[in-house]
Amino acid sequence: MLRHLKFRKNFFHKTQRRFASSGYYVLLPQIPPDTFSTSETNELLNTTKVPSSFKIESKKFRDAIGLLSLNFESNVWKVEMMLKDPTYSRLKLLSDLDSSELDYAVAITTVVHIIENLPAFDKLLKRADQARNWKYKSGPIYYAVKELLADNPRNIQLQHHVHMGKVNGVELTPKALHVVEKLYADISSDLGKFNENISSANAAFKHLIADETHLGDMSITDVTAIAKDKSNPKRGPWVLNLNKQCYNAFMENSPVQALRWNLWQAYHQRASDRNRNNSVLLENVRGCRRRIAKTLGYRNNAELSLETKLAGNVHNVKSMIATLLVKCMPQQKKEHERLQEFATSQGFESTLKPWDVQYWRKKEREHLFGLQDLTFPYEETLASLLKFTSTLFPIEYEKVSDTHYRIHDKSTLVGQFVLDPFRTATKFPGMYTIRNKLFTTLIANFEPPIHGKQSCLTPQELTLLFEYFGHLLQKCFAPNDESIPVDFKIPGHFLTYWLGNKNFVESYLGLKDERLNNFLKSRLHFAATDVCHELYLSDLGLELDLSEEFWHDLVKKMWPTYSATELDKNKHLCSSILVHYGSQYYGDLWSRMLAADCYRAFVELREPKDLAVDGSRFYKSLLDGRDSSQPSERFRSFRGRDPSPDAFIWSIGQSCKFGRPIPGSCKCGTEKEPICGSDLEDYKNLCEFKCAQDCNPSLVKFKGLLYFKSLHDVLKKSGTLKRSECLRLVQDQSWTGQKLLNHCHRVNTEDNASSTEPK
Incomplete structure (x- = not known):
């Protein structure tokens, strides 16, 4: 036996010595067992046909993602070799790096993951992201793209590639690159633990409710979700949890202040105790981002994040925040004073606390507008939305099935979309738009039709449908995701502004007289308070990337500037999504500002015939994917100027003088007002x-x-x-x-x- 062991030791030693002279080892990747899958045997490999159903075997996802990831990585290496050929045309570089097949498989995998809630898909999507990011880590490709950018400085795809290459450390020395890659790995690990701690805190909290009156006016859908016996939800008992849907429903409807206090405390203190403390992880992520930014040559992570955004720099975002705050803060104070007066008139004998605001806001809204029973049939609303957008824009819809539509510009097919609108037991909460080159999917969680009763939308769900349908249109027409910065999501918010238009609501949604007027007024209820909160989160997101102060000190310092209420000591960022967004959180508010400016152009029209004319201009400037101009140029082509915050201020019920732009600065450093x-x-x-x-x-x-x-x-x-x-x-x-x-x-x-x- 010893002789045999000695022989094997010498055998491996000789083999290793024999290959050592080559200078490197060749490691062959693991190939999926079904390497020879085809578009006929695997739907994820067929990029020419919209799937008739998302009921696909899990094995096919694993095989497709594995195979397409390997194919794309090998294609990147192939392009690197072609760049050594002096006859290779570099104008084909971006098309040769096309990842549409992998993107298609990733999009469908993401859709099924959201619908079915399959944790195993997280690893698949992470593997695909690593493969798609491979082209940005290639030095030869990076410098070739950089040369192309010098000749085409306004090309969005080239700009994005160079930015991503720089962020991935292509220009760094090997030692600095190793440091940056380690920091990225630490961020990924810490954010993973951050999310796990929140999930653990959610799972740990349970509060039993035995008295049905404690549920207040919660809808039957929300009551069913927390009932122990879901076949008889009114029987009880009911179990409160920290799911966002359960939290909001209970905080808005329960008349018992002590129960609201308990749920509020549990929700806002998630992952802040000794066993699950996200405070340390939050500071670690901030520190890593700060070090990465400085290593890459930026002053801070905010500067890095905003480099390719429409806003351009921190100063412009801060100017927008300051401009809106001046108008909204006084109105926010009035809204809270009015709410306190209303609560007192209804028998509430103390000062409103954070856990009281949602409940009394709903009570005041119902008292003022009386829209408790207002709903909108889903099928009719969708038909009205399709009719309106096809009237406003030069497009037509072709219904392939109840959930599949094609979009035509004259006779040209310009996009397709698939709808998955109704709630299921496994589906993630919320709404999503998932894009691939062939079609875009809109996923929602509306109440499904049951027992012959049609699905109906609440006013809040109506707003979400309009917003996400606008996002869907933008993604349908976009050539790629890089052409839609986080602060350029105009079409979605643009459509929601029409819900405040009296003629539109009367013509397309069928509301009349007093009910119509109350619906329009209700959309402005507590508008300034909501905007101020978004301004607070936007500014805090910036400061988390700009400042080295401890996050809690920043919160205590900034809260009084943006809120008319006192900061509770137990309101923490340990469960906030802000750590994921950081400096980019402002993007939604910026998009709303641009959308309001665009909507104002339609309101200013004097002739009805001009609606289609301006709708066509909006489509060509801001929706048409064939326009490869910079987002800022596309906005100017529609409005004829840079954006102004005045229309947004007007849209939330505040008075303003139109045409007053946001302050800015000259290249020479001299401040110029206004710009x-x-x-x-x-x-x-x-x-x-x-x-x-x-x-x-x-x-x-x-x-x-x-x-x-x-x-x-x-x-x-x-x-x-x-x-x-x-x-x-x-x-x-x-x-x-x-x-x-x-x-x-x-x-x-x-x-x-x-x-x-x-x-």
């Missing part, structure tokens, strides 16, 4: 033009467009360029300030007509 903050490129060009003579030009406002005093002087001398013509150039041809300036000089040179000063 919008979405994309300052054109303003910087104008500023540099003027800075050659004078670094402090005076600005004049002209129908929302800002330009310099020198331009105003040119207009005075140019009799042919009248106010109406200037406005037409800006709105219809989307002329930038620099182009308009050049046009004015040309008109002034060619025509010596009498002076006409614009008003």
